[in-house]
Amino acid sequence: MASTEDDLEREERLKSSLWYTIGQFVDEQSIDESFNATPQFIGALTELVYTQIANASRDLEVFSKHAGRKVVNTDDVMLLTRRNEALEMLLKQQLDAMRAAEGRDEQQQVPGAKKRGRPSGAGAVKGKGKGKQ
């Protein structure tokens, strides 16, 4: 992808940004626990996470295309977890929580939209998700 110099530079900058973020995260974690990380570790971890994001992004795109969609949705993300049940469970919980929050918000903000909001969201995605797993 990064064939031209511009692309390369952009990639570098994105990596720097990710590096910084992950460095912060590791630092914060290490404050409360008895460990520390070498800068090299953070660099390597950045590289790993960057690659993982890149792969997952491409996966997501391909999943949605395979499903005949143009927009990536939560089903595609759930499909990322197909090889790891525990992970799938964690994300499922997260998804349910998000969905519940959404339904509730709509209910609160627009009382009239209640019927439309919650059932459609929950129904549509749950059904599809089951079919795929």
Added chain:
Amino acid sequence: MPPKAATANNTRRKAPSFKPPRPVDPAAQPSTTAKRAPTAAASRSTGAAKPPAAASNSRFQPATTIISSDEEQDDEFDLPSDLDELMQDAPEERPQARARAIAQSSPPIPPALLARLFHEHVEEKNTQITQGAMDLFGNYIGIFVREAIARAKEERSKAARSGERSGGFLQVEDLEKLAPQLVLDF
């Protein structure tokens, strides 16, 4: 689960939806969902990533966490009194609650950065992604990062036990050892 959570929360819900997360959230979990986290990955992350996850994240993207934080979290920040009430029944179930908290606390990668990286890497420039999917993806990557760190710590303590080097600092070698399995698992 959504209906259950909704009912559980109706009683103490009275809030604007925007509240920055704070490290207290583990306390809120037991009532609705703490029982559900007994698997390998869950307990692994419990052992390793622990409470600071929630604490540390709050600093990163206070403005954007609304989407990924779930209602229990939201609720907690409504009122101090709620908090006290929740704390009372919390202690026994802490570890599981923690696993849950980790799963739902804000991801270590800011959503904006993640979105940028996503669009950078898809083949077609006009590929779109829904907000919900993006949040979930952020969660996925967040779990990935935490898991990597947790496993690195495990490797480190193993190395320290066998007396190779002095412990304390996570090394690139630790990451090298865990990377293949980690990537297979995700």
